[in-house]
Amino acid sequence: MTAVLGARDVAIDLPLPGGFLARRQLNILSGITLSVDKGETLALVGESGSGKTTLARAMIGLLPVSAGVLEFRGQPLSDPACRRRLRTEAAMLFQDARGSLSPRVSVGNAVIEPLAIHRRPRDRATAGRMLAKVGLAPEMAARFPHELSGGQARRVSVARALALDPALLVADEPTAGLDVSVQGEILNLLADLRRDLGLALVLISHNLAMVRHVSDRIAVLYLGRLVETGPTDQVLARPAHPYTQGLIAAEPNPDPRKRRDHPAITGEIPSLIARPRGCGFASRCPFAQDRCRAETPTLRPLAPGREAACHFAETMTSQPIRETIP
Amino acid sequence: MSLLEVTDLSLTYASDGVVVEALRDVSLTVEAGEVVGIVGESGSGKSTLAAVLNGLLPDNARITKGAVRIEGTDLLTLPEAGRRRLRGPGVAMVLQDPMQAFNPVLTIGRQLVDFQHHLKDLSRADKAARAEAMLAEVGISDPAACLRRFPHELSGGMRQRAAIAAALLLTPRLLVADEPTTALDVTMEAQILHLLRRLRTDHAGAIVIITHHLGVVGEICDRVHVMYGGQIVEEGPVDDIHHAPAHPYTQALIACDPAAIPGRAARLPTIPGRPPPLRRPVPKGCAFAPRCPAALPQCRTEAPPRVVLGPRRSALCHRVSP
Ligand SMILES: Nc1ncnc2c1ncn2[C@@H]1O[C@H](COP(=O)(O)OP(=O)(O)OP(=O)(O)O)[C@@H](O)[C@H]1O
Ligand SMILES: Nc1ncnc2c1ncn2[C@@H]1O[C@H](COP(=O)(O)OP(=O)(O)OP(=O)(O)O)[C@@H](O)[C@H]1O
Ligand SMILES: [Mg+2]
Ligand SMILES: [Mg+2]
Numbered sequence: 001m002t003a004v005l006g007a008r009d010v011a012i013d014l015p016l017p018g019g020f021l022a023r024r025q026l027n028i029l030s031g032i033t034l035s036v037d038k039g040e041t042l043a044l045v046g047e048s049g050s051g052k053t054t055l056a057r058a059m060i061g062l063l064p065v066s067a068g069v070l071e072f073r074g075q076p077l078s079d080p081a082c083r084r085r086l087r088t089e090a091a092m093l094f095q096d097a098r099g100s101l102s103p104r105v106s107v108g109n110a111v112i113e114p115l116a117i118h119r120r121p122r123d124r125a126t127a128g129r130m131l132a133k134v135g136l137a138p139e140m141a142a143r144f145p146h147e148l149s150g151g152q153a154r155r156v157s158v159a160r161a162l163a164l165d166p167a168l169l170v171a172d173e174p175t176a177g178l179d180v181s182v183q184g185e186i187l188n189l190l191a192d193l194r195r196d197l198g199l200a201l202v203l204i205s206h207n208l209a210m211v212r213h214v215s216d217r218i219a220v221l222y223l224g225r226l227v228e229t230g231p232t233d234q235v236l237a238r239p240a241h242p243y244t245q246g247l248i249a250a251e252p253n254p255d256p257r258k259r260r261d262h263p264a265i266t267g268e269i270p271s272l273i274a275r276p277r278g279c280g281f282a283s284r285c286p287f288a289q290d291r292c293r294a295e296t297p298t299l300r301p302l303a304p305g306r307e308a309a310c311h312f313a314e315t316m317t318s319q320p321i322r323e324t325i326p
Numbered sequence: 327m328s329l330l331e332v333t334d335l336s337l338t339y340a341s342d343g344v345v346v347e348a349l350r351d352v353s354l355t356v357e358a359g360e361v362v363g364i365v366g367e368s369g370s371g372k373s374t375l376a377a378v379l380n381g382l383l384p385d386n387a388r389i390t391k392g393a394v395r396i397e398g399t400d401l402l403t404l405p406e407a408g409r410r411r412l413r414g415p416g417v418a419m420v421l422q423d424p425m426q427a428f429n430p431v432l433t434i435g436r437q438l439v440d441f442q443h444h445l446k447d448l449s450r451a452d453k454a455a456r457a458e459a460m461l462a463e464v465g466i467s468d469p470a471a472c473l474r475r476f477p478h479e480l481s482g483g484m485r486q487r488a489a490i491a492a493a494l495l496l497t498p499r500l501l502v503a504d505e506p507t508t509a510l511d512v513t514m515e516a517q518i519l520h521l522l523r524r525l526r527t528d529h530a531g532a533i534v535i536i537t538h539h540l541g542v543v544g545e546i547c548d549r550v551h552v553m554y555g556g557q558i559v560e561e562g563p564v565d566d567i568h569h570a571p572a573h574p575y576t577q578a579l580i581a582c583d584p585a586a587i588p589g590r591a592a593r594l595p596t597i598p599g600r601p602p603p604l605r606r607p608v609p610k611g612c613a614f615a616p617r618c619p620a621a622l623p624q625c626r627t628e629a630p631p632r633v634v635l636g637p638r639r640s641a642l643c644h645r646v647s648p
Binding site for chain 2: 045046047048049053095096098099135137139142143146147149150151152173176177178179180181182183184185187188191206207208209210212213214232233243246247250251252253254255256257258259260262263265266269270271273274284
């Protein structure tokens, strides 16, 4: 079976901002190999600035890759015919929900706009039905984006992205800014679409609890490199990379009695412009050795379906994690 | 005298002939050095409350009742100039949407310098140095390069940290932060929360933090206010709210937190039913009654009383007894 979306050794460069250096390219991502099947959810997690949004934009054809291949149903995205197909069969939920809605288009028109552009059937009740799916009252159709709360804007963007029944949805923080009940509603809706229509979902999220419940596989990015991939339950139970371990340990606890005095991981994230020698995580890694600062670890298989880029991955998985999730 | 005292604040938005009651009799106090969390339903009025504190209300908003005092001075009756003077050293704000905090055509550096206009004794170079140091404090690795960038050239999380830095540069007495860490990974979120805690002890400033992340509340807040349908339905110390929530909405909210559900749930729990209607006339009964598993007949017809459960601890509910 061909994957709905495949990435093979993808690298992405962006223009370096500012002054006379404007023409220089800055490498953001490289060596990204991933795939998402029909009905599958891949979670993409990683620190801020690690390139998740950049990768997401490339996945739906909004950015060209600098090296490697991105494929949709086996066709390379560099092919214009494939990109045309993507426009109706793939959708993206943008991180900035309000910014992705045009300020002068009413909510009702915003959600049916994709249907209008692609000349799909619609009637007066369509917008109301689509809003109801994301838990919004039909009278919201008359509102404009600036008249919505953060969570309402997020829900409108979800309704809009689902208008054309996409085969692939790339969702960048789809539940940020939603209360936990609405968050559950949106995730349950996406789960239904996976089951009923075989939606393939790439879910970018900082919320590990959510990732644990809804994703099948997880890919962890740090400084634009994959540091760990594998089945979600295995990775979260026995993380092989110290960054993944740090993410799990840093998950804030709702119980104030379990409050911690020190953050699990400290230190600065290196800048992409001055990528450090050796492992990108060494500056914040509690286990870093001299070798880590000299030699860049490559992503290597650990067990069937599991890979990690750490010199000491085997030792990591054999240790209990310091603070376990419930 | 409390640092912040909001009393019986009511606010409406007029839109297209419809009047939305976004805040209804909201009261809260914040003491110096306190971290107060505001959690609640999406659309319940949290950002609206923040906008009142910061004086950034849109034109279609109207305050119909109440008072907002900062160190005793009523913000609402103050002329514009006085309100502006309070901003900065008085109140600073981290907006829910960090894109709104910055002008897209100016560099981050230029804006961080301009934000410090109240520091009349410092030169532009001094202010730029302060800005650079503050960017480093919020975990931005190459702060000098960040100063030269335009807002759209930063990732979502870098923008969010730049917005936090902008607010902290004002060394405000009260920092109002609306979802300040949604775009950050948990390791960076933890670093920022610890930074806020430290600044709070250093300056005895107070923080009001609006969040949907109950983990953030557990990590940093001293007290919590829970909002539903434009009202504060429960308030109390963070430990009580987590371990002994009194209001059925608070109970339902905590039960929906995916972090509290072990393993992998096929479906996540939700609160059945729809958000409460806020358009005037708002029904008289309890806003949560149609979704409340414990609702009594009177809940649907009579406004719930505010039941005092202890010092600075109360719930707005017919079923709760003191
Ligand atoms: N238009 C642009 N021009 C130049 N650099 C950019 C541009 N957009 C993003 N970058 C840089 O690319 C890197 C990756 O950004 P990206 O938005 O993909 O990160 P992210 O993983 O989505 O982060 P976050 O979790 O904070 O949203 C960052 O260092 C950012 O500064
Ligand atoms: N400018 C406006 N005009 C009309 N209605 C508005 C306006 N701004 C907000 N509202 C409405 O007022 C209510 C409160 O909005 P607010 O943004 O304060 O909610 P919130 O609690 O911050 O929600 P979220 O958690 O989703 O950000 C919502 O029902 C919203 O639709
Ligand atoms: Mg992003
Ligand atoms: Mg809000």
